[in-house]
Amino acid sequence: MGSTETRKTPRLAVLVGIAAASVGVIYGYDLSNIAGAMLFIPKEFDLDTAGVQWITTMVVIGEIAGAIIGGWLANRIGRKKSVVLVAVTYAVFALMCALSVSVPMLMVARLLLGLTIGVSVVVVPVFVAESSPADIRGSLLVAYQVATVVGIIIGYLAAYALAASGGWRWMLGLAAVPAVVVALILMRMPDTARWYMLKGRTEEARRTLRMVEPAADVDAELAEISRALHEERGGALREMLRPPYLRATVFVVVLGFFIQITGINAIVYYSPKLFEAMGFHGNFALLILPALVQVAALIAVFVSLVLVDRLGRRPILLGGIAMMVLANALLIGVFVAGENFGGALTALGFIGVLLFTVGFTxxxxxxVWVYAGESFPSRLRSMGSSAMLTSDLVANAIVAGFFLTMLQTLGGSGTFAVFGALALLAFVFVYKFAPETKGRQLEDIRHFWENGGQWPAVSASGAEAETTGR
Structure with missing residues (x-):
């Protein structure tokens, strides 16, 4: 009977991780459904380019505010309750978007919607990281990105299905459906053992650990979590801004900024506009082709899911950025080749967008979710994720707010030259500073920062350092 329970252990851990990661469907749907809705909203409300960018960007401004408070909320009421609250309020604000009768009302609704998403992108990686065994933690964190891409695809397909009738209100309102489903799934899940210990609820922490890892030495794990919590002195923000965690803070903030400033959401938010600029026309081309791009991205993220706990984090991250650099070079060439798109040139433009999106995903x-969940010890983890995702969202707001203007003033070649240069800088940064956390216990990762950005010869758990020093 004992062996049977042991074989079932991974299923329990995976269930917790997948349930939390499914929040990514909400995030992904919101990213793409606005692209379809923006084919119709400007006509209804007589919006110019600046107005289109503002409505798109309002949700990101809300996300920044949500990311700032997300870490505090996760520590205050718990990881699970925070995510359930996000799902419920998201459903309410999605319906508010659908019922908007004016531009100000739509902007406020988008701002509040963004607030809920901002909290989710901070809390979910923490929830997943703290609910997962070390040997599959990376895979479960990547599962959040799988769910996000699935949500993006659903958003494009829903937009296409409703495009013939111009039903942009339905496009936005249907976002409430996955939010309600996610809330119902998560309500029956426990919170994390680390949060229970943070609040002094030892017996609940013990029950949670037994559910997630019944074969583990629960008392030893609780003792390690408790020791780590007691070692962390002072306020979370003060501790993040002084050695040894200042190095970790700078790393995640800069990484978060590079993730978005390199331009991925310019393609997701404005893909119909971009495809129009490359010579595509009609609802099928403008909404289904972006969905096909995301299907390829979904395949890429499944490959990443399989490899992240085998090859490690660094090879995957560097390989993805290298693909983005090549894609930018191809897109620059396409736009330089001529203004009259058609035939092979248009096809190469599509391939460039495809390669860029696959490389990013x-x-x-x-x-991003792996490093957000792994870079800090327990008490700093939600605040660290908040700092990383806030930086990420600030860059997202910059891209959302200026991409169409860049496309009009710099042209396609100039725009992707800027993104290409930023991708090269990101590659150099990751190569020099990103730690390899594959197989490390969460409580051991702090030794990397304490040792000046290098793994010590032997970690606290006895694991040998990586030969790269990272």
Missing amino acids: FGFGAL
Whole structure:
């Protein structure tokens, strides 16, 4: 009987991880459904380019505010309750978007919607990381990106299905459906053992650990979590801004900024506009082709899911960024080749967008959640994720707010030259500073920062350092 329970252990851990990661469906749907809705909203409300960018960007501004408070909320009421609250309020604000009768009302609804998403992108990686055994933690964190890409695809397909009738209100309102489903799934899940210990609820922490890892030495794990919590002195923000965790804070903030400033959401938010600029026309081309791009991205993230706990984090991240650099070079060439798109040139433009999106999803898209969940010890983890995702969202707001203007003033070649240069800088940064956390216990990762950005010869758990020093 004992062996049977042991074989079932991974299923329990995976269930917790997948349930939390499914929040990514909500995030992904919101990213793409606005692209379809924006084919119709400007006509209804007589919007110019600046108005289109503002409505698109309002949700990101809300996300920044949500990311700032997300870490505090996760520590205050718990990881699970925070995510359930996000799902419920998201459903309410999605319906508010659908019922908007004016531009100000739509902007406020988008702002509040973004607030809920901002909290989710901070809390979910923490929830998943703290609910997962070390040997599959990376895979479960990548599963969040899988769910996000699935949500993006659903958003494009829903937009296409409703495009003939111009039903942009339905496009936005249907976002409430996955939110309600996710809330119902998560309500029956426990919170994390680390949060229970943070609040002094030892017996609940013990029950949670037994559910997730019944074969583990629960008392030893609780003792390690408790020791780590007691070792962390002072306020979370003060501790993040002084050695040894200042190095970790700078790393995640800069990484978060690079993830978005390299341009992925310019393609997701404005893909119909971009495809129009490359010579595509009609609802099928403008909404189904972006969905096909995301199907390829979904395949890429599954490959990343399989490899992240085998090859490690660094090879996947560097490989993905390298693909983005090549894609930018191809897109620059396409736009330089001529203004009259058609035939092979248009096809090459589509391939460039495809390669860019696949590269992002394979590397940055998958690994952002891994590094957000792994880079800090228990009490700093939600605040660290908040700092990383706030930086990520600030860059997202910059891209969402200026991409169409860049496309009009710099042209396609100039725009993707800027993104290409930023991708090269990101590659250099990751190569020099990203730690390899494959197989490390969460409580051991702090030794990397304590040792000046290098793994010590032997970690606290006895694991040998990586030969790269990272």
